Amino acid sequence: MSRLLKRNRFLIFRRIVQLFFPILFVGSNIYGWKILEGNYSAAYVFGSFYLADPFAVLQMLVAGFTLNFDLILGAIIILLVYGLLFGRSFCSWVCPINIVTDFALFVRRKTNMNRYDEKMPFKRSLRYWILVLSIVVSLFSGVAAFEFVSPVSMLHRGLVFGFGFGIAAVVMVFLFDVFMLKNGWCGYICPLGAFYSVISKYSLIKVNHTKSKCSMCGNCFAVCPERQVLSIIDKQSGSIPNSECTNCGRCIEVCEDDALHFGKYSKLK
Amino acid sequence: MGKAINTSRRDALRKMIRSSGIFAFGGFGWGAYLNKAKVSNLVLRPPGALQEEDFLNSCIKCGICVDSCPYDTLILAKPEDNVAIGTPYFKPRSIPCYMCPDIPCAPPCPSGALDVNKLKAQQDTTENNGLDINKAQMGLAVIDTDTCIAFWGIQCDVCYRACPLMDDAISLEYERNERTGKHAFLKPVVNSNTCTGCGLCEHACVIEKAAIRILPRDVAMGKVGDHYIKGWDEEDEQRLRNIKDSKYENTDEVPAEDYLNNWEDLIDE
Known part of the structure; x- marks a missing residue:
């Protein structure tokens, strides 16, 4: 039992963190709590300052939004928190769609769906193209383009303010991840994740690898949702250099050799 | 070797063109969807909402x-x-x-x-x-005089009394009912200058589908333009001063002297 706990310690902690925010948001909507009002697009913290989704604000600025101090400051805070500190942790520790896509991954594993994984219809770089496209389309359409179609927004808005047909978008993400492409949404499509990858190249907290301890068992490769980031395993020591790593910590949990751990950013050796 | 480089260059070019084609395809599709999705003409926004x-x-x-x-x-x-x-x-x-x-x-x-x-x-x-x-200018109440039972001669002043700006945003106009010869019509009339569009009247309207309904102001209201001015209203006359003769704005042509309608004479100082 303790081994099971130890092997899932970050997963459990992540789920707690992941559920913590929606509970505060829902509480503010239903019971009027003043801790965290709004949703993941923008939030009012203790009725004193704002946090905002920097990618949404970027799209809005391109779309012709007039600068607003509160919102820009809120976006900068988030930008600094992830860009300098936590890396792409938003995706695995905060984003609610992560629960959906992880569940899809679970279903995939249990039903042995991963067998059909050899054919890759497109590359992981697709998301960066979608990121660029969402900026371009925002420029020409005069509205934040991704915010109009984002299943992530539909999910967190739905959780707090009621889903309506928005649940369909969430189900589509689930079905896409189960039946079409492993880690399809988060790994190939989502421009929000791509955005956080771009800004967190030099963030402080990274997964670090110690080459000398690694026995190349491959456990980390089996669980990693962004397998390409593990290219240094058994080759070099130091921080995972690829900022597509979501800092989910799954690799650390499953490593039998204690060759992976969270730590400060350090150069590859 | 030289031959291989040539084909790869051609390939790269083809790939680039193909990618930009797909990019444009996605952009136009996305943009077209947004143009449809952002249209919501008959929507009432919260107080203080921008255009x-x-x-x-x-x-x-x-x-x-x-x-x-x-x-x-x-x-x-x-x-x-x-x-x-x-x-x-x-x-x-x-x-x-x-x-x-x-x-x-x-x-x-x-x-x-x-x-x-x-x-x-x-x-x-x-x-x-x-x-x-x-x-607040959330909208404007508009009355369908065909289905409003007050216009039938039935005494109903529900909207008038529901209005938080009674006798201002909605007032009653009294008129003799020629059909009965001894009753009066109590006709509700909306003042577009003071109506906030709160919708308490629409909410209160007693008939099956409200005869008084809130429409967005730019849908419900006309626009006079520059051709008509209340000559008896000093404030409205000021609009004359802002009128530019666009016909002559960008040419050296001197407009014909309008000796019959000299603006300066029209304005009572």
């Missing part, structure tokens, strides 16, 4: 206004609502705006999509943070 176009690129869809509304009036648009997704609006027939004097919804807006400057009280007061809900 629809500015509102759409300013609203970050966080729902803090919805959280703050004590009457559950405001809704964040779901995909099936035919309103730009995630933006706040209200349906007065279900829940109208109760015009809270302290306006809890607009001030916490992080992006300025709900602009408190539009709600500033005329006189400097500290009461209600210097805000005046009566300055």
Whole structure:
């Protein structure tokens, strides 16, 4: 039992963190709590300052939004928190769609769906193209383009303010991840994740690898949702250099050799 | 070797063209969808909302206004609502705006999509943070005189009495009922200068489908333009001063002397 706990310690902690925010948001909507009002697009913290989704604000600025101090400051805070500190942790520790896509991954594993994984219809770089496209389309359409179609927004808005047909978008993400492409949404499509990858190249907290301890068992490769980031395993020591790593910590949990751990950013050796 | 480089260059070129084609395809599709999705002509926005176009690129869809509304009036648009997704609006027939004097919804807006400057009280007061809900312009009540039973001659002044600006935004016009010869019509009349579009009248209307309904102001109202001016109204006359003769703006041509209609003479100083 303790081994099971130890092997899932970050997963459990992540789920707690992941559920913590929606509970505060829902509480503010239903019971009027003043801790965290709004949703993941923008939030009012203790009725004193704002946090905002920097990618949404970027799209809005391109779309012709007039600068607003509160919102820009809120976006900068988030930008600094992830860009300098936590890396792409938003995706695995905060984003609610992560629960959906992880569940899809679970279903995939249990039903042995991963067998059909050899054919890759497109590359992981697709998301960066979608990121660029969402900026371009925002420029020409005069509205934040991704915010109009984002299943992530539909999910967190739905959780707090009621889903309506928005649940369909969430189900589509689930079905896409189960039946079409492993880690399809988060790994190939989502421009929000791509955005956080771009800004967190030099963030402080990274997964670090110690080459000398690694026995190349491959456990980390089996669980990693962004397998390409593990290219240094058994080759070099130091921080995972690829900022597509979501800092989910799954690799650390499953490593039998204690060759992976969270730590400060350090150069590859 | 040289041959191989040639083919790879040709390949790279073809790949580049193909990618930009797919990129453009996605962009046009996305843009076309947005053009459809952002159109919501018949939507009523919260107090202080910017003009629809500015509102759409300013609203970050966080729902803090919805959280703050004590009457559950405001809704964040779901995909099936035919309103730009995630933006706040209200349906007065279900829940109208109760015009809270302290306006809890607009001030916490992080992006300025709900602009408190539009709600500033005329006189400097500290009461209600210097805000005046009566300055809200959420919409305009429009009466269908065919189905309004007051216009039939039945005594019904429900909308008049529901109106928070009774005798101002809605007043009653008395008129002799020639059919009976001894009764009066009590006809409700809306004043477009003072109606805030709160929808309490629409909510209160007693017939099956309300005869008095709130429409967005730019849908319900006409626009005079420069050709007609109230010559008896000093304030309206000032509009004459701002009129530019666009026909002659960018040419060296001197306009013919308008000796019959000299503007200066028209204005009573």
